[in-house]
Structure formats: structure tokens, C-alpha cells
Amino acid sequence: MNGIVPAPIAALPWRVIFILAALVGFGATVLYSAAGGHFEPWAGKHVIRFVVLLTMAIAMSRMTLEFWKSMTFPLYLLLLVLLVVVQLMGFVGGGSQRWINLGIITLQPSELMKPVMVLAAAWFFDRLPPNRIYGFDAIWPLGAILLLPSILVIIQPDFDAAIAYAFGLGVVGFMAGLPLIYFISAGVGVAVLAPLVFFFGLKAYQQDRVLIFLNPENDPLGAGYHITQSKIAIGSGGIFGKGFGNGTQSHLDYLPEGHTDFVFATMAEEWGIVGGFFILFMYYLLMRWGLNVAMQSKTRYGQLVAAGLTCTIFFYIMINLLMVVGLAPVAGIPLPFVSHGGSSMLTMMLCVGIMMSIERHPGAKRGQFQ
Amino acid sequence: MKVQKQVTSGQLDFTFTRRAAFVGGVQAAIGLTVAARMSYIAVADNEKYKLLAESNRVNLTIIPPRRGWFVDRYGKPIATNRADFRVDIIPDRLVEKEQTVKTLAELLALSTDDVDRIHRELKLAQGFQPVQVADGLDYERFAAVSVRLPDLPGVSPRQGYSRFYPSGAAVGHLIGYVGTVSAEEYQKNKNPLLITPGFKVGKDGLEKTLEDRLQGEPGAKRTEVTARGKIVRDLATRPDIPGKPVQLTIDIDLHNYAARRLGLESGSVVIFDCLTGDILTMASMPCYDPNSFSDGIGRVEWKMLNSDDHIPMLNKALQGLYPPGSTVKPAAALAMLHHGVDPEETVVCGGGYRLGNRVFKCLGRHGPMNMANALMKSCNTYFYAMGRRIGYDAIAPFAKALGLGQEFILPFPSQRYGTIPDSAWKMRKYDQKWSESDTLNATIGQGYVSVSPFQLAMMAARIASGLNIQPEIILKKRQVPGRLGFPEEHLAVVREGMNRVVNGAGTAVRSKLDIPGIAMAGKTGTAQVRRISGSQRGQSGAWKYRDHGLFVCFAPVDNPRYGASVVIEHGMGGARAAAPIAKDVLTFLYDREKAMASLEALEAGWGGNIEQRMGSKYAAFQGQPAAPPPLDPTI
Secondary structure (H helix, E strand, O other): OOOOOOHHHHOOOHHHHHHHHHHHHHHHHHHHHHOOOOOOOOHHHHHHHHHHHHHHHHHHHOOOHHHHHHHHHHHHHHHHHHHHHHHHHHHHHOOOOOOEEOOOOEEOHHHHHHHHHHHHHHHHHHHOOHHHOOOHHHOHHHHHHHHHHHHHHHHOOOHHHHHHHHHHHHHHHHHHOOOHHHHHHHHHHHHHHHHHHHHHHOOHHHHHHHHHOOOHHHOOOOOOHHHHHHHHHHHHHOOOOOOOOOOHHHHOOOOOOOOOOOHHHHHHHHHHHHHHHHHHHHHHHHHHHHHHHHHHOOOHHHHHHHHHHHHHHHHHHHHHHHHHOOOOOOOOOOOOOOOOOHHHHHHHHHHHHHHHHHHHOOOOOOOOOO | OOOOOOOOHHHHHHHHHHHHHHHHHHHHHHHHHHHHHHHHHHHHOHHHHHHHHHHHHEEEEEEOOOOOOEEOOOOOEEEEEEEEEEEEEOHHHOOOHHHHHHHHHHHHOOOHHHHHHHHHHHHHOOOOOOEEEEEEEOHHHHHHHHHOHHHOOOEEEEEEEEEEOOOHHHHHHHHOOEEOOOHHHHHHOOOHHHHOOOOOEEOOHHHHHOHHHHHOEOEEEEEEEOOOOOEEEEEEEEOOEOOOOEEEOOOHHHHHHHHHHOOOOOEEEEEEEOOOOEEEEEEEEOOOOHHHHHOOOOHHHHHHHHOOOOOOOOOHHHHOOEOOHHHHHHHHHHHHHHOOOOOOOOEEEOOEEEEOOEEEEOOOOOEEEOHHHHHHHOOHHHHHHHHHHHOHHHHHHHHHHOOOOOOOOOOOOOOOOOEOOOHHHHHHHHOOOOOHHHHHHHHOOOOOOEEOHHHHHHHHHHHHHOEOOOOEOEOOOOOOOOEOOOOHHHHHHHHHHHHHHHHOOOOOHHHOOOEOOEOOEEEEEEEOOOOOOOOOOOOOOOHHHOOEEEEEEEEOOOOOOEEEEEEEOOOOOHHHHHHHHHHHHHHHHHOHHHHHHHHHHHHHHHOOOHHHHHHHHHHHHOOOOOOOOOOOOOO
């Protein structure tokens, strides 16, 4: 680094900050247009939230890896307690509740549990002696880590969160070197169980949500409405889009949730596939950065956490984008850094903050001096 | 015990690197899938989705075309379109039915009869078919509904046009009326125009038969709307092309006068221009008010129409059939002249005519009668004798040649043609031989003979001009009609007889025109409704058994221009009921002030003009229980 830029600033992880700023900036542009050319109510908050949470993430990056390691288990327990508290509040308030209002910020424990689940799994594999990886010892604690919060969120009911936990945990387990046979048989198991769960386990509206994405035109005003309108928005945008501020699908309210879950469609209508490819490219850079951080980390905990968190972010991206283009059922999952919404941004920035910390503290190989 | 495989952290590191690469690959694959899918939607299907986005954004509203006007021969309006504000309900979008109707009833001050009709129509309505709540609203009421629109889903206020008939009931039978399209009609032709609120089609009369000409081309209004249906802005609008106006041969002032002059009677007045065949007037009363049908008729009004023994739903000029009585004597006289009867030959009337052992009565003892005097006095004995001499088969062709019992091609949905019998007809119909008593009855317009008032006026007009005129209701340039082929001297005898009826010592002298230089010639007729029983002769007793009063006439006598008929159902006599009306109506043609003075004096005694009388009748009917009218009264 040259001397013009002060060392503390030069030491910031500029690479990832640029990627995120590009995504958030583009997201804010889309939200600005979706609000009819106003910063209120979405675009302004979006940027402010990002700046605040980025500051938090940079602060988090100062923490050492050991700190995160030591915090993992207490965090996990705290969130479990909070999940129970939320559940109890739901009982008292009559109806399901997923968040705790702290005044300045609403805390959604099931959301925060997603990155913490990755930390917990990584923490477990870090402590597991390498030669026990094939044994039963490697399985049952994982099961316990997964099941406790999963049951709590399924009661809410929030299946999406439970699936996200399983995904995060699975990815960490996969990276940690669990035998492939587990994943293959899990895949087979899902293939067998999925139809059973679908027909016997899901309520009618859930079945609708799952099935309708295959053929949204069958029910253009009901469950298929979201997907149909989203496809219309993307399809009518074409290559270069209708131009900034000219999207009719979003401005005339045909596209539901155009500033949250379906923000990608709002964007695509005005910016076309050019805008879509830009976002995909930014995500590619983000994922590459995340996996690089994982590869370069010298500690097992760092490796697994970085890779797991990268995949957690990826999980959001994947589910949201597949849904928006009509390849997956409608799920209430926002697009990271682009969608308006505090909860998901908080989760994402927590992931990024921890990953920055890992990038800053790659640690040393076992047996090497630190 | 499982075989413990020794795994080192180095191996796990290696596994991690491999698997991370795999995960990266999977991520890239999913990213590419999304990119490919997006490109497919946005490039290959771009046109399709552009169209869908456009059809989301743009709401196309059909603007119903304004209907062509009806105007009279001088360009005066008979049927027009009045700009109005209206409110409809789209049943499909209705959420709170009871509450919505109740709110509307309060806002629009609807009568219980209207609320009733709305509920009934809503029950039967198909989702696509708008139900009219009210039209002809003033701006304040319209605005009161418009501002509450967000709370009233399914309610559609709009500005449009409604059909207006300035003459009201006077033109009901002539013009017909318009109404909303019935479900059957929509099923036949699924044109979205048909179910556009405010769009009406002709349901009866000329409105129905001239529909294609009157309808016009709908316009379209394109608006940008939000998903919730809120209009953001208007895009291009294509105006409607109004239907073509139709100019009728009717003289609307004369027509209205005739309709008013019929007063409390049930009857009709038809007047032809006897040089061209143009129908100047075709009034039939009583009649419904076509304005009420166009607005959707209430049940009280419907009951009022149906319980009236004067049958307001029937166009008596074209669909009423009556035995013409003595009004056909001029036709018989023409036949007699043709078959060699000397007009100066006399028949002595002793009060009747003996055929076998039966005496056919005359109205009086007229003494010796020649042809003209027999017409003047309406002497049955003369016509019995001469009719028997030439036979009815010789008379029937002349009656037909003058238009009696004939079909005329006119754009009215239904006409009745009546019967001019002859021996072949009787054989065909009853398989019986024609008898001499049939001849006697038919010669004086009784028995099997039945004609419409329209045909009687045609007969009068043809005798008056001697021209083979054809009736026409739509004004156009036509060929000058040729002669009928009656010798002028024959026509002169008949016209002189008819002249004496009014201006000599005839049956209608009291109806002589009081206009200098203009005289009317005519022939009275009194037709039995049922067989003569005792001395009653249909002159008293229940209304529906009284004789019909008929009168045919033309004017001026010396240079005929107008031929007319007046038929008063159960009027008891042509001279008494029909001729005075003919007098006033013809007077109107020459001296409007005099005619109006005479009419206003009469209307004072009748309880007002048509509109006032219908209004008070309606008021009297309100509060009485009534069965609902059918949705489509034409069925």
C-alpha cells in the first residue's frame, strides 16, 4: 500500500466492501424507482442500514477467530432461549410471532440462528478428532444441534428457516469431510420422503405454493399470481429493460412484494438482463471472495465457518432467484443486499463481518506457532 | 465395532479443498441456470411478456356508440340521446350485496320499487351482465356515489347516454323502445359491446327492426390502471361513431296531436299522404311510455300496463283487427260500378232486406237510394241488394286492390293483415260453400271480414287519389306511384258519396271541418263486437261488448292530399266516437290553433294530457301489491 491512504483505512477489506456497495447501491437505485422516484420509504433506509451494518461488520472483523470460537456456544444457547421466549410471547399475544421488538431494532432469533448454526457446526467439527469423522460420534451431536432450533421454528411455523438450518449444517458437514455416502443417502431419502411429506405433511395452501410454480398460469389470480407477474416483469424487460423509472409492473402494483422478495423482477423490468447479469456477476465475486477466505484460512474452524457462511448467503440468493424466475416455489426469502428489509440485511452483514474477521485472522496450522 | 480408519487433519484439509471446489462449481452451475432462464424469459419470450405487461397496464373500456336519432319528415326529433350519469352494479365484483344496495338506495334516493327491481335483477344476473341501479342521475348524486367508490366494490358509475323520446307514450308503438341485452342475445353473439353498461338495443318497433342502422360503432377508451383498478391516466381514446339518424315520413306534431286527441279511448289514428303513401301519423293509444322501458321498468308500472283492458302493449294501428263495418262500403261501391251497376239506379230501403226467410236489418228506413246517397246514409239495404246482385267474389278483389287484408312490407316487427274473404277462402278454411248471407254480411263489412286500421287508412288514401300508393315509414325519394286502374268517373261517384257523408245529409255531418275552403269526405262505420242480441245493439252495457266506432276519410275533397282512418274500440259508433277525432286531427293540419283549443278543452275534462294522466294513474297504482315484470318484456 502506498502512503497516501492511512494504514487503518488501507487495511480494510476493500474488495468485499466494493462488491457489497455495488449490490446495495444498485438495490437502492431499484428501490428508489420502485417508490416512484423517492428515497422514502425504502431506498434511503436501505443505504443507511447498510452503512450502519457495514460499520458493525468492520468492528466484528477486529475480533479474533478465538473470540468467535468462544462465543459460538453461548450464542447458540442464547438464541435457543430467545426462540422459546418468542414462542411464549406468541402464546401470550395469541398467534404466531417471530420477532422481539427491542425498540430500535426488531430481533428475529430464527433468522439470526442461520449463521449461528454454521458457527456451531464448525465449532463441533473443530473439536471432533479427525479420525472420528466416520463414526457415529460425528452424527448425533450434529443432529442435536440441528433439531433443537428446528423444532422450535417449525412450531412457529417457519419451514423455510428449518430448511435453511439443515442446509447450513449440511454444507459445513460436507466441507468437514463427512462421508459422501451420508449425502447420497440423504439425497435418496429426500427423493423418497418428499412426495410423502408433500401429500400427507403439508397443508393445502402449502401444497399450492409448492406446486403452482410448475404451472402458474393455471391459477393466475391465486397462488400463481406472484410468479406470473414476476415472469411478466422480467420477460417484458427484455435485454436492456424499460429504462429507469419506467417499470409498469412494479409502479402499477401488479408485481407483489416488488421491493422485498421480488426486487429482482422489479430490477429486471427496468434494467433488463443486463442488470440481471450485473447482479449475478457481483454475487459471483462475493462467492469467490467467500470461498477464497475459506481456502486461505489456516484453521479448520475458520475454513468451515467461512465456507458455511458463504453458502448461507448463497442459499438466500439461490432460493430467491430460482423463485423469481419461476423455477422454485414461492418462499418468503429476500435477495441479499438488494431487497429492502432489516432482518435479512442484519443476518447477511453478520456473515460478512465474521468472514472479514477470518480474512483478517487466517490463523496458523495446527502445530505451527501463531 | 467399525474398522477405525485413520484420518489426519491433513487429509481433512485436502477433502475440504476438493469439496469447496465442488461447492463452488455447484454454485456456478446454479448461477448459470438462473442466467439462462432469465435470458430465455426476457429474450425468447420477450414479445409474449411485453404483451402481457401491456394488457396488465392498459384497461380497455368500450364506449357504447350513441344510437342514431329518429327524426320526423321535417327533421324534428322523435328519439334522441340524452347525456346522463348512470350507476351500475357488476355482479361479479360485488362483495357486500345487501349493504351495497342499501348504501346506493340511500345515496340515490331510490324508491322501494327500484330497490326491488335491483334485487330481482341481481338474483338472475349472470356475472358478466351489469345490473342498472339508476340512470338519468344529476351530477350531485352521481358524485356522491363516485366519492364512495372505494367502499363500494362492484359499483360502476359512468357518464353515458340514454335514449330519450320527447313525445313519450305517443310514439311508443311507432318507435318501440330500447333495453339491455338479454342473456340469450349475448349467448348468440358474444360481442363484449353487448354487455357494456349503458349499451341498449332495440326491443320493439322501429328501434328493433332498424337496429343495424341505428347502432353505430363503439369507441374505446384506453386507461392506465393499477392492479387495484385505480386509473392512473388516460391513454389514447377512439371516439364512438354514432349510428345513422333515420328520417321517418311521420309528421311528429300531427302524430302527437292524434295520440293526444284519442284521449281516454282505446284506438288508433293513421294518416297517409295519399299522393305518395308516406305514413304521416300512426298513433295507437293507450301506450306505454318507451322512456320507462329504456330505464328498466318497475313492477308497479308493469302491472299498470298489464291490468289495463285497453291493452297498452298492443299497437292497434298495425296489430288490431276489426270488422270494418260500413267503412268498406266505398270499396263495395267501386266493385258494383265496375260490374255494371248504374250509380243512379235506386233501391228502396224499407228498413231491411229479406233473404229467404231472414231479414237483414238496415239502420233506418231510407226510402229510394241511389249509390251516392246510400253511401251518405250508410244504407245497408242498398248494399245488400247490389252486393247480392254482383256477388262477394266480385267485391273482394276491389277491397284487396284498395289494400284491405293486404300485407305491406314495412320495418315493423309484427303486423296483422286480417281477412277479405271469398268463396275460395271459405272453402279452404271451413270446407263450406259461400252463402248469400255471407255476401250480405261481408258487403257491409261484417261476418268474416277483418282489417287493420292501417289498411283502412290505405283504402281511404287510394280512393282519394286513385293512385297505387305503397305505404312507407322511412322518408326517401320514391317513384311517383301509378294509377290503380279505377275509372275516374267511378271514383267520382264514390268520392261524392263520401263527401255527402260529411258535407251533405250524411252520418257524419257533425264532424264537418270548420275551415274555409277545406272540406273532408269520409265514411263512418260501426262494427258489432258480438251478435245483435235483442234491442241492445251493442250501444250500451259492458265496455268490451260495445260496438267499435270507425271512420275513414280524406281531405280536401276537391284535391285530396290526406287519407286517414280512425278506429275507436268499443266507441259505439263511427259518427259518434271516430269522426270527431278525424275532424280535429285534420283540422290540425290546416289550423293548429283551432285544433289545440279544441284539444285543450277536452283534456281539461279528461284529467290532463297523456303524461299527466299516466302519472296520476301510476300514483294510484303505487302501494298496491304487484307481481314482478319479466326481465325482457318482449319475450
